[in-house]
Amino acid sequence: MTFQPVLPWPILAVVAGALVLARVVALRQVLLSAGRRRGRAVLRWSGVTLAVLLLIAATTRPALLGNQTGQGAKAAAGANLNVFLVVDRSADEQRFAGMRDDIAALSKQYPAARYALIGFASKASLDWPLSEDVWSLRPTIATLGSQDATSSANAGAADNVLRYQLIQATQQYPGSRNVVLYFGCGAPGSRAPQGDFNLMRGSVAGGAVLGYGNGDAIDEVELHRLAAQLGVPYVHRQLSQAFQVGLPDTPDSRGDAADRTELYWLPALLAAGLLLAEIYLSVREFRRGRIARRDLAA
Incomplete structure (x- = not known):
């Protein structure tokens, strides 16, 4: 137990x-x-x-x-991992539904991780503080909705909130690793100036910038720029593809991770x-x- x-x-x-x-x-x-x-x-x-x-x-x-072995239970996937979900809420409902599905798949793939949810459009807010309570996070994600803020969206609006949360997580959980997963479309069509991510060096151990949409519905140049600032790779998501993002402690493909x-x-x-x-x-x-x-x- x-x-x-x-x-x-x-x-x-x-x-x-x-x-x-x-x-x-x-x-x-x-x-x-x-x-x-x-x-x-x-x-x-x-x-x-x-x-x-x-x-x-x-x-x-x-x-x-x-899934216990004779030598005891294996560590659950995501143990001692702080996963920060930075979600672009200015995306249309179709793309936003894809983001919700990917986040749900991530929480099942890494059930032992701590999760925080930062939503943004023109401004950012902490919608879910860093917590191990994945069970309560899932219904919160399922009811998360998009905002009609296409013309004023700022792809880098989450910079200040994310930087503060990363610092707090490092202090609260010594020895843990911080992962940033950015779900967005790069604010295509926005007339607002786009912000930058200025995070402390070494504060992000992994993650990815995930882009949703095709053609004029996505600004991949902007997403590549943000990925470089965060120090993580850019991945263009197709809704027909299975969600797979390699985090620092990728779970064993044989399913040895312990289920709670x-x-x-x-x-x-x-x-x-x-x-x-x-x-x-x-x-x-x-x-x-x-x-x-x-x-x-x-």
């Missing part, structure tokens, strides 16, 4: 400790105010406390690894059941209290 917590372990430990301490303080209040119903009150306190502990367990993202079977849903489901039971009991007590007060007033 492996764990990929949604927060760094030290932060998660502090949060868990604070929640457990809060529940201990709540127990003291329960014992002081329960009176004759102390046993029932302690039982309800135990249920809520167990739900809190189960939610903490769910945030550690436990999982089982498949996520188990976080199990403690989360149990916690939901306990909390629903507590909500039901609280609502019932509230209604009984209102009825009792109404009878006294009558």
Whole structure:
């Protein structure tokens, strides 16, 4: 079993400790105010406390690894890799659908990598911060839409956001490698001045600039220029071709990479059941209290 917590372990430990301490303080209040119903009150306190502990367990993202050998599980493809997806949202819907499909294929090919999503048209924004939560990223990518900004698109608009994210990733994950995958068409037909990528030397370990479209729908000269600035190759994508981009730790073609079977849903489901039971009991007590007060007033 492996764990990929949604927060760094030290932060998660502090949060868990604070929640457990809060529940201990709540127990003291329960014992002081329960009176004759102390046993029932302690039982309800135990249920809520167990739900809190189960939610903490769910945030550690436990999982089982498949494809294990006698010497232990192989490292999953993309382990300790920071993949930055720089996506041109000014492309038309057909080309944008191709970008979405390629990103989905990439996330399946490198399931253990951390991913960040930077979208841009005339300006750039961080649409998904660097995270190992690939399961939540996939529906985000599936609903990502294009923007009607062809005349004002800037193919280099993501420079500042990308540079800051690369620096932050290097500091947050020492020893990891940064990969940049640029999905775009080079802003053909744009009347806006085109920006440049000015990244720190050595901050990008690999990746590619992927071009989508044909004829007037793509500016390959601009894409080649951006690829040279990023220090990665340019690849012209055809939607009929299978998506294959060689990243620094290309997965073994024999499929030795370990598949994760996520188990976080199990403690989360149990916690939901306990909390629903507590909500039901609280609502019932509230209604009984209102009825009792109404009878006294009558």
